[in-house]
Amino acid sequence: MPMDDLLDSLVADLEPVRRRTSTGDALAIGLLCALELSMFLGVGSMRPDMRFAIAEPALWWKFATFGVLALLGLGTAILSFDPSISPKRGLWWIAAAVAAALVVGGIVNAPMHHQPDLAMRLNWRSGLQCVMVMSVLALPMLVLLAVLMRRGAPTHRRGTALAVGVAAATWGAFVFVFACPHDDPLYVSIWYGVGCAVTIVYARALLPLLTRW
Amino acid sequence: MAAAQAGDSAAYRRLLEELGPWLRRYYTRRLPPSIVDDAVQETLIAVHEKRHTYDTNRPFAPWLAAIARYKWIDRLRALKRLPTEALSEDISVPDHESAVVSATVLEQLLAGLKPAQAEVIRLVKIQGFSVEEAAARTGQSASLVKVNIHRGLARLTLTVQSQAYADG
Numbered sequence: 001m002p003m004d005d006l007l008d009s010l011v012a013d014l015e016p017v018r019r020r021t022s023t024g025d026a027l028a029i030g031l032l033c034a035l036e037l038s039m040f041l042g043v044g045s046m047r048p049d050m051r052f053a054i055a056e057p058a059l060w061w062k063f064a065t066f067g068v069l070a071l072l073g074l075g076t077a078i079l080s081f082d083p084s085i086s087p088k089r090g091l092w093w094i095a096a097a098v099a100a101a102l103v104v105g106g107i108v109n110a111p112m113h114h115q116p117d118l119a120m121r122l123n124w125r126s127g128l129q130c131v132m133v134m135s136v137l138a139l140p141m142l143v144l145l146a147v148l149m150r151r152g153a154p155t156h157r158r159g160t161a162l163a164v165g166v167a168a169a170t171w172g173a174f175v176f177v178f179a180c181p182h183d184d185p186l187y188v189s190i191w192y193g194v195g196c197a198v199t200i201v202y203a204r205a206l207l208p209l210l211t212r213w
Numbered sequence: 214m215a216a217a218q219a220g221d222s223a224a225y226r227r228l229l230e231e232l233g234p235w236l237r238r239y240y241t242r243r244l245p246p247s248i249v250d251d252a253v254q255e256t257l258i259a260v261h262e263k264r265h266t267y268d269t270n271r272p273f274a275p276w277l278a279a280i281a282r283y284k285w286i287d288r289l290r291a292l293k294r295l296p297t298e299a300l301s302e303d304i305s306v307p308d309h310e311s312a313v314v315s316a317t318v319l320e321q322l323l324a325g326l327k328p329a330q331a332e333v334i335r336l337v338k339i340q341g342f343s344v345e346e347a348a349a350r351t352g353q354s355a356s357l358v359k360v361n362i363h364r365g366l367a368r369l370t371l372t373v374q375s376q377a378y379a380d381g
Contacts, residue, residue: 006254007229010261016220017265083266083279153263155283213259 025078025148032144037175040137045179058183061108065101066174066192072097073167077145080160081152087159094166105185121184127191130180134195138172142203150211157208165203169196215269229257232277239281244288256284322369330365333358338366 053059076090145164154160173192182188216224236253244252259280267276319339323331329351336347337358344362348355 001254003233003250003254006257007226007233010229010257011222011226013261014217014220014222014225017218019218019268020266021268081266082268083263083283084271084275153259153266153280155279213262 020081020152022078022082025081025152026074028148029074029078029141029144032140033171036137036140037178040175041178047179047181049181050178053181053183056183057108058185058188059177061101061104061185062177062180062183062188062192063174065105065188066170066177068097069094069101069170070167070174073163073165073170074145076163077149077160077167080154080156080163081149083153083155086156087154087163088156090163091159091166094163102189105189109185121186122190123182123187126182127187127194130176130182130191131195131198133179134169134172134176134192135198136172137175138168138199141171142168142199146203146207146210149207150213153213154211157211158204161204161207161211162200164207165200166196168203169199172196172199214264214267214273218264218267218269229260232257232260235277236281240285243285245292248288248292252284252288255288256281259284322372325372326365326368327361329353330361330368333361334365334369337362 047053072090072094076087076094079085079090080087142164145168149160149164173196176192176195182191214228217228233253236256237249240249240252260277263280267273323334326334332351333347333353336342336350337344342350344355344358347353348358351358353361
């Protein structure tokens with residue numbers, strides 16, 4: 001197409017646009033977080049022993065780990081929807097936070113009295129259930145972030161998709177912490193890790209294709 | 214761009230016209246000439262579709278450069294996907310050996326002639342000058358050029374025949 005014709009068609013197509021802002025995206029995400037958490041707790045999903053568990057460092061370790069990772073993931077994802085911002089630095093921070101969380105988990109794990117049998121500690125039936133529930137809880141956030149990513153202009157689509165996957169997965173895990181009765185750091189590291197990995201893998205595989213521009 | 218976001222067509226047109234040459238220079242340095250125009254147009258369309266992502270509180274150039282770079286990488290990936298034909302290492306090239314040998318032998322034969330004969334044979338019989346042009350270049354008369362060519366060729370013939378006889 002000749003350049004003048006292209007410019008004519010672009011100018012003819014011009015309409016005022018509502019500017020995309022990181023604050024607007026953050027507000028939409030905050031709204032979804034509040035809605036999902038209130039609905040999840042509203043249907044009575046909170047673990048029955050929460051009053052006693054709240055005194056356990058392991059529960060706070062779970063909340064802190066997935067809360068911080070979700071915040072880092074969301075921040076990285078939202079910022080990288082801007083074409084001039086790369087998600088690389090945020091992803092490095094996430095990797096560092098995961099390493100730090102594992103170290104802290106090891107420290108929290110040490111004084112706990114565990115059953116000696118590793119198979120019982122890992123409890124694979126319950127673990128698979130956790131993976132499934134976490135994946136489902138991550139879905140609303142994943143869909144919202146995919147819509148925002150599509151509306152934005154990420155120029156590092158794979159990195160942004162990874163950040164979106166981390167954000168959605170760790171948010172799903174954070175919500176699930178309210179319901180999950182397992183506080184053993186080994187169990188959490190393995191099964192929550194698998195649950196997050198599932199969401200991250202399909203976000204990383206699908207989102208770059210769905211948000212091509 | 215801020216005016217374009219608000220729907221100002223004239224400002225938008227001016228912006229796009231100014232972006233065109235900048236993008237052309239950008240892609241000319243990075244892409245094969247045959248796809249520069251396509252890349253420029255594709256980037257302008259991307260700028261149009263994603264104009265709502267430009268934050269007016271920040272400079273415009275990095276925003277545009279990020280989109281241009283993104284489209285450039287996209288183009289490179291597309292180029293990578295195109296079928297390519299591997300060049301064989303056994304490509305046949307014409308054999309120059311006989312020509313080189315002939316030239317060497319001819320130089321050796323000409324070296325056995327008088328310089329005036331060798332010079333006019335080179336000019337007229339090898340380089341293709343006319344007798345008059347050779348006469349002008351060498352300072353010999355036209356008839357002397359003809360005589361030198363005739364005698365030189367006769368001497369060359371004799372030399373070749375005698376060598377062939379000696380080789381058996």
